[in-house]
Amino acid sequence: MVELSNSTGEAGLSLGTEVRVAxxxxxxxxxxxxxxxxxxxxxxxxxxxxxRPSTVLLILNLAIADLVLLLTLPLWIYSINNGWVFGTFSCKVVAYLIYCNLYGSVFFITLMSVDRFMAVIYPIASQRWRTERSVCKVVPVVWALACLFAVPVSQLMVVQTIDGQRTCKDYKTGSKALQITSLVMETFIGFVIPLTVLAVCYAHVVRRVSQMTFKSKNRTEMLIASIVIAFVICWLPYHVCNVFKFASLLVDPRSDAFSKLGNVSEVASYITGAIAFFSSAINPLLYAFAVKSLRDGFRPPVMVKVFEQMAQSTKDEYPMERFNNTKVESIQDL
Structure with missing residues (x-):
């Protein structure tokens, strides 16, 4: 978990300053x-x-989760350089808000991939439930789960004084069982399980698209695949850091291994946490890159066209392709 702190820990003042600046x-x-x-x-x-078809509604909720998450960044920047001065209650509330939207962002990216999987593999059948009304029923459930999974973090967060500075900190506080539970939930529910779902969905999508007769209209798949790839690149280092934290909880606190693992995770959490946050900023850039010009990509009419094409491709392209393939196979059988 990323820490709202400006402490140098045991890594030394020079390294701590460099890490804080970065x-x-x-x-x-x-x-x-x-x-x-x-x-x-x-x-x-x-x-x-x-x-607002299903794909667009998922993009909307993903953008909301990312925006709320990013609006907390000024607090992170201030606390990294000046310490946490906002009190314990604010520490818990801000951490809870952050993790609610972190889980929400991950869940909506996963749902976008499942949505594309259903559109490509079961194009006709999926149209019965891939509607605005159905997605509006799923979205509150996703947010409720995100809020639920964020609870352990708020229980762990406390304000501590480290190296003379007050720090909003969650690591090595509370019971060891709660720390382990929080780390396991964060890594498996927030990364491993979604990554597995993403991999399975896109393995089938890529295989199906490769069999299509008309391969010029794959922009939607490429766009959502790029969102998934960005998610993996941004979050993988952070969860590798979590593995070090988890390992430090399993060793003897008096051992050298505990000290080394703790130092590595303390320093790495700054940079890997910052990179993880960048995943919430990169998605709008990917939407803009979906058109030829990055500048044009942020123009409202152009962005509307991109979103409409994403929704329309699932409605028209794949059913027609499935119909054409079925027709060809029937002729060949004759």
């Missing part, structure tokens, strides 16, 4: 890119689109 720069760039980008996505979908 993390602050990454956080600042992420905020400057992600807040306007996700705000534009939300505004375009809510104000410029009359119809």
């Amino acid at each position: 993390a602050s720069i990454i956080f600042g760039a992420t905020c400057l890119i992600g807040v306007p980008g996700n705000s534009i996505v939300i505004w375009v979908i809510l104000s410029k689109m009359k119809r």
Whole structure:
């Protein structure tokens, strides 16, 4: 878990300063890119689109989760460099809010992949439930689960004084059982299980698309696949860091191994946490890159067209392709 702190720990003052500066720069760039980008996505979908099919609704909720998450970054930047001065209650609330939206972001990316899987593999049958009404029933359930899984983090967060600075910190606080439970939930529910679902879905999608007669309309698959790839690249280092934290909880606190594992995880959590946050800023850029010009990609009419094409491809392209393939196979049988 990322820590809201400016402590140098046992890694030394020089290294701590360098890490804090690097993390602050990454956080600042992420905020400057992600807040306007996700705000534009939300505004375009809510104000410029009359119809909001399943794919677009999932993109909307993903953008909301990412935006709320990124709006907390100024607190992270301040606390990294000046310590946590906002009290214990705020520490718990901010951490809970962050993890609610982290889980929400991961869950909606996973649902987008499942949505594409159903559209490609079962195009006709899936149209019965891949509707705005059905997705509106699923979305509250996803948010409820995200809020539920974020509870252990709020229980762990406390304000501690480390190296003379107050720190909003969750690691090595509370019972060891609660720490292990929180880490296991975060890694498996927030990464391993979603990654497994993503891999299975896209293995089938890639195989199906490779069999299509017309392969020029795969932009939607490429766009969502790029979102998935960005998710893996941004979050993998963070969860590798969690493995070190988990290992440190299993060894004797008086041993050298405990000290070394703790030092590695303390330092690495700054940078890997900052990179993980960047995944919430990169999605609007990927939508913009879906068109030829990055500048044009952020124009509302162009973005509306991208979202409409994503929704329309599942409705028209795959059923027609399945119909054409079935027709060809029937002729060959004759």
